[in-house]
Amino acid sequence: MSSAFNGGVSFVVFGESHGSGIGIVLDGLPPGEKIDLEKTGVFMARRAPRKDGTSTRREESDVPEILSGLYNGKTSGTPLCAIIRNAGQRSADYEKITRGNVLPRPGHADYTGHIRYGGHNDARGGGHFSGRLTAPLCFAGSVCGQILERRGVTTGAHIYSVGNAEDEPFDPVCVSENELNAVKARYLPLLNAEKDDEMRRIIGRAQKNGDSVGGIIECCAVGVPAGVGSPMLDGLENVIARLIFAIPAVKGIEFGAGFAAAKMKGSRNNDEFYVKDGEVLTKTNNHGGILGGISSGMPIIFRAAVKPTPSVALPQKTVDLSDGTEAVIKIAGRHDPCIVPRAVPAVEAALNVALLSLM
Amino acid sequence: MSSAFNGGVSFVVFGESHGSGIGIVLDGLPPGEKIDLEKTGVFMARRAPRKDGTSTRREESDVPEILSGLYNGKTSGTPLCAIIRNAGQRSADYEKITRGNVLPRPGHADYTGHIRYGGHNDARGGGHFSGRLTAPLCFAGSVCGQILERRGVTTGAHIYSVGNAEDEPFDPVCVSENELNAVKARYLPLLNAEKDDEMRRIIGRAQKNGDSVGGIIECCAVGVPAGVGSPMLDGLENVIARLIFAIPAVKGIEFGAGFAAAKMKGSRNNDEFYVKDGEVLTKTNNHGGILGGISSGMPIIFRAAVKPTPSVALPQKTVDLSDGTEAVIKIAGRHDPCIVPRAVPAVEAALNVALLSLM
Amino acid sequence: MSSAFNGGVSFVVFGESHGSGIGIVLDGLPPGEKIDLEKTGVFMARRAPRKDGTSTRREESDVPEILSGLYNGKTSGTPLCAIIRNAGQRSADYEKITRGNVLPRPGHADYTGHIRYGGHNDARGGGHFSGRLTAPLCFAGSVCGQILERRGVTTGAHIYSVGNAEDEPFDPVCVSENELNAVKARYLPLLNAEKDDEMRRIIGRAQKNGDSVGGIIECCAVGVPAGVGSPMLDGLENVIARLIFAIPAVKGIEFGAGFAAAKMKGSRNNDEFYVKDGEVLTKTNNHGGILGGISSGMPIIFRAAVKPTPSVALPQKTVDLSDGTEAVIKIAGRHDPCIVPRAVPAVEAALNVALLSLM
């Protein structure tokens, strides 16, 4: 299936931004796991549009309805389907661009989707390629996260950077469960709360200019036992990367030292082993908790690069697909000047699915 | 299967570094495609150890034997199996570390593989996690590449950087088939041949110090028509990333502007459309030829970060897994001071498989 | 995914008999295919309970709601989700057996599902194992069938036997598109309409006795070109069989001469080739249109054995899973005395999915 992941945990995401609804079928969950739908709501609210200037004001009613797979508040073991109705779309916003199949927006999948599906896809608001499709992913991530928690695994993510403003990074050796939980509760998920103002200023300025700005998200898991993952194609890096690139706007991923490792000497990049309380650990964590695709027991750490929201208010050149002439498009709707804060839970969700799938 | 890829083209890689042999079963190839085994040999020779100081001198006899799937020099349509015998391993080198299951080498998968398989895996020389397993991948990449060529697609890769030395990047808009073919023929695959000396110096210095150095590989495909790839989990980015992380030592991947996009404004990162001779093109190519996981018709460009070879001659701290005490390991064998040049064809191979699989 | 099929066409079925709803996500459909939902309704009505004595009178509102994947009446190319709400269940009927997790009904999956899911599954009315889950399969089958029709493929099925009463078989060489379409329109899908009375009598008698009766369904496709299917695990027989056994109550399948071939000599069972109007055909069709898993161009024919409905009114011995004691169960609800007529479209649906998936 084209929008599906198959593993120990499997899912397929369906829906279009302006169709009847979107949703997910999630399978492979162990039976008898209590799922707290209030917690799921809190997780998904982190992805919802902010009420301030940092994101779009389009109202999204993202409360999922569970059709199957939950029984008496617990996973039944059979496929879990959750659907989210589409509502409140200001279709006037999309008037001029009724269809991305006519005037493809630069930086969006309008043009490539049009070619891929011979013009038959529902391109309104991005259709199946819309960032809205990360809502079901967040639902899945929350469900998997609750199960992981009971197995001693905690995950979390923060805004590593927006434009040129940088948060503090996770300490790759000492990052703790508490830190990961604390950062989730923040409006802008930052480790260093003093960076909040700077980030807002950068986002606000982009918005005022009819522009947008990108950033980097750093994500981490602690409590993953050594030995999770399989060689070559089903390692943690392969699976996490495959899931992370399901999030629109992600253009890069690096694990541990990542691209910085390319400049290091081996003697510095290698993480030496030692023993503490009978446990094998490494003194540094340039490997990001993964060697040969398999977890080492150290914190799993990766960063994902998020491009600036392609929907900008400034006029942009495009092509009228109905007649092949060049045209100018001005995107009228309200759009996120920076998608990074809302992408944070989606990145965390992808990690949760990957981990539960491989454990 | 744990070392397998499933798609339009599928494969499974098998073997251990010091077992009887390694190989691949490759399936999904269109029938009737002529495969020039001489060309396959040339491709694989690019991965073979160099005769100079830039790589290990262990002799590898990497001429694959085809057991099935080729008939009268053409693909038969049924699974193609190629095997490569293991020979020439200087087992004395591995004497002290007879088994990575006892003294895991830092930066290698010895420790994680040991835990994953309960100590039952063949860890000699890295076993199934050895870089040697990229030989079958290169074989598959060459086969797929020959078929892609007939469909107008050319791929190529070069050393983007080694340590702090940088080659020129591909021109993301104008890169040509000729350029891609030319760089393959070079001993060190560099666009700017004048960088050759500097790179060798860096690698040579690392070797003299008993150390190693990492780098970045840039890879490109031209001639891919618009519309290749599927949304969310089966997009070009998902599939390429999944395959690239099958190459040991890769710790990051970025498409188009990649991590640099995180610092850009949307107005600059977006690639505007225009029409030329009836074809829809973009003036810039920050999207790396991929929007929403689907090809736009522009060159596909990505970079992979390669960590420094973990096998360094310097003594390193580790843990003796037989008794849980701390120990020091000194890796005696001859090892690549820089794996980057030999990883170049593996990266190209991964792209070839991804492209043919999705086309 | 556990209730999923992956191929050229893929789907996952979700839901439980007495939960909020059931449904399907269907993917891999070619974009731009017009889907007539009225035809889909007619197909699904063939599966619906009959208003006479041959089936249960429980009202099922099986009109699916399409959430995604259809745009302007055509397939969009992205995953199609259809849901069907559960309603009208007479929960009083299930009072004593509130949960198959307590008093498993003989012949049902109550006991095995209970063990499989550690008692956490929703076993009311059979839960995820209910025959009701064939409704989404029929939906998928109708969608695929409409697309197949445009490619010149027609499928159909009839009641081959009920108890000891037998219909005429399809002529394996001459069966025509018209015949296949005609039999679908009949209340009891029989080739020989004169058998109608006998079949009803057998079913009626079983019902009067608080009992049930099984039968055999014969299914056929004409217009399938030669060359469809792949060797060993992905042949037509493998794929059709895998899908047919998704229908509860099916306990056997045979292709062409099937079990009768086991008694034949090779000289009689082999179908000799001849040429007619430049086309290669066989004079007989004991191979059921499939050789080596691949279509020969002759009609594809198979039969599926359907066991008698396990829900009978007579008291049956079972075990109280709450305390491990033996018990007697009397199933009070209204149940089909013979599931065969309603299973006919499900069998046809499975064939449609298999064929479109492999073409």
Add this chain to the structure above:
Amino acid sequence: MSSAFNGGVSFVVFGESHGSGIGIVLDGLPPGEKIDLEKTGVFMARRAPRKDGTSTRREESDVPEILSGLYNGKTSGTPLCAIIRNAGQRSADYEKITRGNVLPRPGHADYTGHIRYGGHNDARGGGHFSGRLTAPLCFAGSVCGQILERRGVTTGAHIYSVGNAEDEPFDPVCVSENELNAVKARYLPLLNAEKDDEMRRIIGRAQKNGDSVGGIIECCAVGVPAGVGSPMLDGLENVIARLIFAIPAVKGIEFGAGFAAAKMKGSRNNDEFYVKDGEVLTKTNNHGGILGGISSGMPIIFRAAVKPTPSVALPQKTVDLSDGTEAVIKIAGRHDPCIVPRAVPAVEAALNVALLSLM
């Protein structure tokens, strides 16, 4: 992959009858399992041609070479590759039919394979469709069987019938481990040894007449705990059927009462539950140990219909594919007059893979 099975245990089979070699890559085996290659040889010998009149005298050297995945006699956990060289083929036999791509043999996959692969496949001796490809399946079945044995599961199969001669069936309730092991040791695997003569006579007569004869194989597993299998598409019936139809010549499969259930009343076909020593059992076993695709703890029983060997010495009509004219073919080589005895271990092997994969 086209000749591949994916599950808890996965494999891909490769090779052509007259190419360099055939083999299998088997993955998903638990690490650390001792594999006795002598036992594997005994299992495969059961599939080898008999030295008497019941099978072909072509010599097959079916001793597999293990290339990977076994370390110190135990499974390493990484993919296990076994190859078998092709040798001793009397190519003169295939002279006239150098290629099934020219004169397709009735009842074989020559014609369908030719169309499927556009004439590019290696059709000599059946190529990838040859019964010889069941040798790797038997290897896999033996490996899985040794692991199953340690988990308390025993499987076995016997000749249920050849032509009109029938062996005794397994007692579906009381069949024992000992019985299953005993029948394997017999030259013709029959429960009632007195049937040996009759079977040989039937096979001998067919051979003398230049003809062949089919039969039915019954297969059983005892010791499978309740709860193995998943609903709808991944139930035991789906998976076993998919694997069994990988064996050339199988045209039907039925579980438990199978086709006979179609004539039964529900009150007779249902297997009532009772308790014995705290275990839930059924008094009868018409369900063949499977309800809703999931094991009940009772013996798993199924029968597979095997068509008569399509290679008969009698002249047969076919079509010359090189010019489209009708032709007569006379198959000169030595061929099995009855493939049933040699197919018995292949059926058992398929069950072993299915069971280990789902457990």
